[in-house]
Amino acid sequence: xxxxxxxxxxxxxxxxxxxxxxxxxxxxxxxxxxxxxxxxxxxxxxxxxxxxxxxxxxxxxxxxxxxxxxxxxxxxxxxxxxxxxxxxxxxxxxxxxxxxxxxxxxxxxxxxxxxxxxxxxxxxxxxxxxxxxxxxxxxxxxxxxxxxxxxxxxxxxxxxxxxxxxxxxxxxxxxxxxxxxxxxxxxxxxxxxxxxxxxxxxxxxxxxxxxxxxxxxxxxxxxxxxxxxxxxxxxxxxx
Numbered sequence: 001x002x003x004x005x006x007x008x009x010x011x012x013x014x015x016x017x018x019x020x021x022x023x024x025x026x027x028x029x030x031x032x033x034x035x036x037x038x039x040x041x042x043x044x045x046x047x048x049x050x051x052x053x054x055x056x057x058x059x060x061x062x063x064x065x066x067x068x069x070x071x072x073x074x075x076x077x078x079x080x081x082x083x084x085x086x087x088x089x090x091x092x093x094x095x096x097x098x099x100x101x102x103x104x105x106x107x108x109x110x111x112x113x114x115x116x117x118x119x120x121x122x123x124x125x126x127x128x129x130x131x132x133x134x135x136x137x138x139x140x141x142x143x144x145x146x147x148x149x150x151x152x153x154x155x156x157x158x159x160x161x162x163x164x165x166x167x168x169x170x171x172x173x174x175x176x177x178x179x180x181x182x183x184x185x186x187x188x189x190x191x192x193x194x195x196x197x198x199x200x201x202x203x204x205x206x207x208x209x210x211x212x213x214x215x216x217x218x219x220x221x222x223x224x225x226x227x228x229x230x231x232x233x234x235x236x237x238x239x
Contacts, residue, residue: 008049011040015050016059019070029067030060097136100162104130107149115146118209118220125149127157129165132194139195140230143223151218169218176213182206182232185224195226202227 015036018024024031031039036047051068054060062068106128116122129145145165151172160168166175185205192199204225210218 007042008046008053011042011046012050012053014040015054019059024070026070029069032067099134100131101134102129102131102161103142104128104144105158105161107154111146114207114222115220118207119146119148119217121148127152127154129161131162135229138229139226141223141225142191142194143221146220148218165219173218174213175218176211178208178210180206180208180232184227191224195224197226197228204230204232206232 015024015030030036030051033044033047033051036051037044040047051060051062055062055068058071060068061071107125108128109123109125111119111121111126111128115126119126127145127147127149129143129147131143131145132139133141133143147165147169151169157168169175183205185203187195187197187199187201187203189199191197191203192201195203197203204227206221206223206225208219208221208223210221212218
């Protein structure tokens with residue numbers, strides 16, 4: 001017997017598949033709850049939960065008094081589409097594998113002012129990690145991460161240095177939200193070599209500070225993303 005708490009997730013995935021293959025058109029309303037319940041042989045409550053999940057994922061949008069519509073999507077990988085996820089979790093959400101090549105790993109107190117300000121540290125040791133990240137075999141981003149030493153065991157970090165940093169942090173601290181600033185830059189010789197793009201090609205430089213629920217800074221991340229492969233999704237709803 002299926003776990004009833006997962007049925008609406010399965011239905012949401014099936015609806016999303018029909019959106020992707022064109023069975024449900026972006027120019028038309030989504031079928032009614034009654035019709036969807038009949039189509040998938042589930043209750044209208046299950047359909048309602050599935051639709052709510054797809055709205056949270058910015059796949060559907062509900063217009064009061066008019067119905068539910070499919071939002072226009074992009075072919076690029078969209079950071080933020082499914083909330084605050086690690087790079088590893090984002091890859092999994094797109095059906096991709098992730099891997100990392102280590103460029104730099106050190107524990108240091110010699111920090112740029114930008115890092116000190118965002119992590120609210122002065123002389124405290126901080127882990128500095130620089131990695132090249134891949135979706136499958138495609139280089140996607142060079143990330144430079146600074147993490148407070150108190151949040152990670154050094155031996156454990158070294159052992160898992162190319163894996164999910166979020167997963168390691170969450171063994172000691174909750175992760176609640178991030179603030180991001182995004183700017184456009186051009187690929188230098190070094191960046192073009194790592195990311196397999198031409199020198200001068202536009203990249204996205206993202207400065208991210210990640211916080212615990214209590215508002216304490218956990219991690220500062222300065223990453224370069226391929227502009228031809230990656231985008232940051234922020235849906236603005238008119239109220």
